[in-house]
Amino acid sequence: MFDPQTLLRDARRQKGLLAQDVPPVCVLDPDGDIVRWLRATGAGKRSAGWACYHTELLEFELSGRILGIVGCAVGASFAVLVAEELFASGCQFLISITSAGQIVDDGDLPYFVVIDRALRDEGTSYHYLPPADFAEADPGLVSIAQGAVLTAGVPLRRGASWTTDAPFRETAAALETARTHGILAVEMEAAALYAFAFAQRRSVVCFAHVTNAIGRAERNFEKGHAAGTTEALKIIAATAEAHAARAGLEAR
Numbered sequence: 001m002f003d004p005q006t007l008l009r010d011a012r013r014q015k016g017l018l019a020q021d022v023p024p025v026c027v028l029d030p031d032g033d034i035v036r037w038l039r040a041t042g043a044g045k046r047s048a049g050w051a052c053y054h055t056e057l058l059e060f061e062l063s064g065r066i067l068g069i070v071g072c073a074v075g076a077s078f079a080v081l082v083a084e085e086l087f088a089s090g091c092q093f094l095i096s097i098t099s100a101g102q103i104v105d106d107g108d109l110p111y112f113v114v115i116d117r118a119l120r121d122e123g124t125s126y127h128y129l130p131p132a133d134f135a136e137a138d139p140g141l142v143s144i145a146q147g148a149v150l151t152a153g154v155p156l157r158r159g160a161s162w163t164t165d166a167p168f169r170e171t172a173a174a175l176e177t178a179r180t181h182g183i184l185a186v187e188m189e190a191a192a193l194y195a196f197a198f199a200q201r202r203s204v205v206c207f208a209h210v211t212n213a214i215g216r217a218e219r220n221f222e223k224g225h226a227a228g229t230t231e232a233l234k235i236i237a238a239t240a241e242a243h244a245a246r247a248g249l250e251a252r
Contacts, residue, residue, distance in 0.1 A: 004088035011051040020049025021090030023059060025240045026068040028079055028096040030189060031209075033227040035071030044069070052085050054078075063237040065244075076124040076165060076192035083196055083204070093203045093243045096193055097232050099221070100161065100185035100208035101170075103178050110223055112156050112235060113184050113208040114149070116142045118191035119162040121174075125195035134160070135194035137205065141243070145205050148242035154234050159184040161208055163191035175214055185210045203243065207235060 012019060029035050035058060038044030044058035047068060055070045068091070073082045083094055102109060117134040120126070125135050142158065149156045160183045164170065170186065178186065190206040197204035209228055212220035224231065 004084040007053075008051045008085060008088055011053055015051060017049055017051055020047075022047065022050060022057060022086055023066045023068040024090065024092040025065065025243070026057075026070070026086050026091045026094050027236055028073055028082065028094065028098075028189070028193075029069055029071045030074045030079065030096070030098040032071035033223065034097070034229050034232055035069060037226060037229040038069070050089070052082065055082055062233060063241065065237075065240060067236070067240065075188050076122040076163060079189040080124050080128075080192045080196045083193060083202075087200070087202055092247075093240070094193070094205075095236055095239055096189055096204070096206040097209060097235065098187050098189055098206070099212075099223070100187040100210045101167075101212050101214045102184070102210050103162065103175060103186055103214065104159075104182060104184050106157055106159075106184055106210075109213065110209060110211045110228065112149075112154065112231065113161070113210060114142055114146050114156055114158050115161045115187075115190045115194075115206040115208055116158055117160045118194055118206070119160065119178065119181065119183060120191040120195070122163050122165045122188070122191055124192035125163075128192075128195040128199040135163075135191040136198070137194050138197070138203070140246075141203060141205050144242040144246055145239045148238040149235050152234050152238040154231055154238070156235075157184060161190050161206075162186040163188060170214065184208070186214070205239060205243075
């Protein structure tokens with residue numbers, strides 16, 4: 001009974017904005033590191049037509065392509081609210097890159113994981129799909145993203161994540177259960193984004209930047225050079241290019 005088009009229509013009216021599409025490829029940056037880097041370097045320009053009440057969208061050029069990015073949309077419900085509005089505003093492909101905690105030890109931190117399914121321990125996904133343990137990604141989209149990122153020279157794992165609404169309520173028992181499922185990392189958005197994507201037939205791929213060991217270990221949350229932005233932008237560029245190639249083949 002209430003849709004993003006209605007909200008955006010009235011937001012444009014109130015703000016005096018003309019209808020204007022966002023770039024066809026957009027990025028969710030829950031940590032905000034990429035957005036802060038774009039602002040600091042002057043590489044990002046605020047979108048004048050983005051009508052969301054809660055966020056700003058920056059536009060930037062990457063590998064000859066104009067992309068949009070929204071920072072600090074943390075958590076399942078916020079991420080999906082923004083995703084709904086992005087697709088209602090002309091987005092055709094959404095990439096999410098969020099920091100995550102390590103569950104199964106898969107090497108020295110930090111590293112990236114392309115998420116192929118996410119354990120649904122949040123509330124938003126249940127408004128899009130019937131109950132089930134996992135929200136599944138589009139396997140074809142995950143495969144082309146994985147291949148493109150590896151070809152671009154960025155080390156990448158592929159596997160499952162655990163999406164939770166309450167990062168400070170993770171328990172030893174819950175972590176052990178996640179390990180028995182082979183879950184690589186815990187984050188806050190992927191299950192909801194994948195449930196939304198399946199229900200609405202949208203193209204979404206989620207990456208986890210695994211930066212911390214769960215618990216109270218020292219020197220957590222180190223992301224590498226430029227807070228991981230250099231590698232994250234390589235992932236975004238490679239994935240956007242691979243998706244465009246796939247879409248072109250499917251259109252033929």
